[in-house]
Amino acid sequence: MLRLIYLFGFVISARCASAPFITPCKSGDQTCLITSARAALPHLVPGVPELGIKSMDPMHIDTIESNQGDLKLHFKDTTMTGIRGCSIDSIKHDLNKMKQSISLKCNMELVGEYLLSGQLLILPVQGQGKYKIDIRDIVIKVATDLKSEAGEDGKQHWRITKWKDSFKVLTGATFQFDNLFNGNKLLGDPVLQFVNSNWKDVMQEIAPPIVHAVLAEIIEAVQALYAAVPAEELYVQ
Numbered sequence: 001m002l003r004l005i006y007l008f009g010f011v012i013s014a015r016c017a018s019a020p021f022i023t024p025c026k027s028g029d030q031t032c033l034i035t036s037a038r039a040a041l042p043h044l045v046p047g048v049p050e051l052g053i054k055s056m057d058p059m060h061i062d063t064i065e066s067n068q069g070d071l072k073l074h075f076k077d078t079t080m081t082g083i084r085g086c087s088i089d090s091i092k093h094d095l096n097k098m099k100q101s102i103s104l105k106c107n108m109e110l111v112g113e114y115l116l117s118g119q120l121l122i123l124p125v126q127g128q129g130k131y132k133i134d135i136r137d138i139v140i141k142v143a144t145d146l147k148s149e150a151g152e153d154g155k156q157h158w159r160i161t162k163w164k165d166s167f168k169v170l171t172g173a174t175f176q177f178d179n180l181f182n183g184n185k186l187l188g189d190p191v192l193q194f195v196n197s198n199w200k201d202v203m204q205e206i207a208p209p210i211v212h213a214v215l216a217e218i219i220e221a222v223q224a225l226y227a228a229v230p231a232e233e234l235y236v237q
Contacts (some may be wrong), residue, residue, distance in 0.1 A: 012215045019229050027095035031209040037088045042089040045084045052224035058219055066209035070119040072182045073206055078112035080214060114177055121201055123191055129179030137171035142215060148231060155230035160223060167211050173199040
């Protein structure tokens with residue numbers, strides 16, 4: 001998310017009037033890019049309203065939905081925290097190919113309202129209520145394609161045309177779903193014990209839409225930055 005994908009690391013950086021917290025780097029200078037991204041992260045995470053960038057920590061996500069296999073999942077009014085503590089492990093930026101990529105490691109906590117029905121791994125599950133998910137040491141990789149186009153100021157601006165992501169949880173995850181089976185603890189407690197004991201498999205089933213929803217918010221912030229700051233101010237030729 002490099003320029004704030006870099007935002008997030010998604011930062012290439014630009015020391016300009018509108019984004020003085022970003023230091024420009026040459027394309028391919030990974031040392032400069034990582035240093036710049038790490039320095040810019042504390043400024044970007046709270047949001048930059050004048051650039052149209054919303055808060056990344058805490059981050060509000062209206063809806064997260066998934067229909068994978070036999071499981072229907074719906075999260076709403078989710079608040080996610082943890083971005084400010086992410087470590088940026090690597091950044092690549094290729095102006096010739098107009099591609100960016102970033103790898104970062106984070107801890108995340110998500111709280112909100114859930115609705116689950118169907119089968120989670122081998123167990124039937126049903127419930128609606130409050131939820132909380134703690135994810136420890138999730139490594140997220142994002143690759144983006146860019147396009148350069150004229151902005152309203154007549155200058156060239158970058159625009160993200162597509163992106164893809166992958167992730168891996170290194171340490172663990174814990175889950176709390178209140179009111180499973182309408183509060184029947186005889187049915188609900190074994191499910192909670194099972195999902196927390198098998199967190200790795202559970203994450204593979206429910207985490208993709210969560211990660212995608214979080215990154216979609218980051219991409220939106222990156223787009224806002226690119227729309228506000230001309231490309232010529234975001235790198236050193």
